[in-house]
Amino acid sequence: MKSRVMNLTLVVGLVIGLVGMTGCSGKDGNEWERLVCEVETVNDGYPLLSAYQEDSGGEITFPVDWVQVEFRARSYSTSLTIPEDGPYSWFHITNYNITWTPSVGFPSGSVDDLVKYNLQGGLCDVIVPVDGQGIVSIMITDRNIKDEAWFGTLLADPDAVPSYSANCQLEFIGHESGSDRQVVIPCGLMVTFVGQLNSD
Numbered sequence: 001m002k003s004r005v006m007n008l009t010l011v012v013g014l015v016i017g018l019v020g021m022t023g024c025s026g027k028d029g030n031e032w033e034r035l036v037c038e039v040e041t042v043n044d045g046y047p048l049l050s051a052y053q054e055d056s057g058g059e060i061t062f063p064v065d066w067v068q069v070e071f072r073a074r075s076y077s078t079s080l081t082i083p084e085d086g087p088y089s090w091f092h093i094t095n096y097n098i099t100w101t102p103s104v105g106f107p108s109g110s111v112d113d114l115v116k117y118n119l120q121g122g123l124c125d126v127i128v129p130v131d132g133q134g135i136v137s138i139m140i141t142d143r144n145i146k147d148e149a150w151f152g153t154l155l156a157d158p159d160a161v162p163s164y165s166a167n168c169q170l171e172f173i174g175h176e177s178g179s180d181r182q183v184v185i186p187c188g189l190m191v192t193f194v195g196q197l198n199s200d
Contacts, residue, residue, distance in 0.1 A: 035073050035176045037091040037128050039187040042170070043067040047190040050141050051197045052155055060155070060196070065141040067189065069172070073128040091128040093174035093185075095121050096138055103165040103190075110150035114166060117145055124172075140168060140191065154195035163194045 053061045073091045098119040102111050128134035145151065153161050169188040175181055 035075065035091050035130060037071055037073045037093070037174065037176075037183065037185055039172070039185060040070045040072050040133070042069050042187050042189045047192060048140060048168070049192055049194060049197070050146075051194045052146065053197055062143045062146045064139055064143065065191075066137050066139050068135055068137050069170070069187065071126065071128045071134045071136075071172075071185075073130050073132065073134075075130065089130050090177045091134075091174055092177065093124060093126045093128065093134070093136065093172050095173040096124055097171040097173070098122065098140070099169040099171075101167040101169065103167065106164045106166060107150050107153075110148070113148050113150060114145075117141075138170075151193060154193060156195075158195040161195075163192050165190060165192045167191075 048065060048067060050065045053063045055061060071091070071093065096119075098117070100114050100118055102114055106114070122138065124136045124138060126134040126136040150164070154163065167188060168191050170186070172185040172187070173182055174185070175183060
């Protein structure tokens with residue numbers, strides 16, 4: 001009888017342990033950390049307009065497109081108080097990824113000429129303090145993307161081809177102070193490519 005009671009106790013203990021593990025399995029990303037770091041805005045909440053630029057002398061230039069990304073960090077639990085100068089008081093963002101997804105209407109034969117600009121492991125460096133903000137600027141398009149043939153058609157015949165659009169999915173990678181565990185923070189913005197903007 002004593003043996004049966006001990007076996008039953010072991011089984012109940014095992015079941016409770018499995019239930020506890022299952023209850024934790026839904027957590028991902030920041031939820032394992034003391035801090036949660038989130039994106040507040042990308043490009044001040046506006047889509048990005050990427051184009052050739054005409055200067056005051058009529059020359060066409062190829063500006064590089066940068067956007068600002070603003071982050072905020074907070075305690076994971078409202079019952080958890082983190083001192084501003086404590087060992088887990090800030091979040092450090094060190095890298096980012098870019099993934100392009102063309103929208104409807106993007107020339108099908110040129111999709112590869114856009115997605116080849118996907119980026120893995122771009123470098124950045126921003127500290128986001130608990131209950132505070134951090135801002136980083138990253139390059140979305142460079143001169144090379146505007147040298148692509150599909151971009152050139154926007155300038156050659158803007159009436160026939162007024163614009164193309166694509167979703168720019170961003171992932172920022174970082175970790176809280178006092179931990180090496182990497183966390184991925186997703187966000188993104190819509191990019192519209194047009195032929196030319198005047199300096200005005």
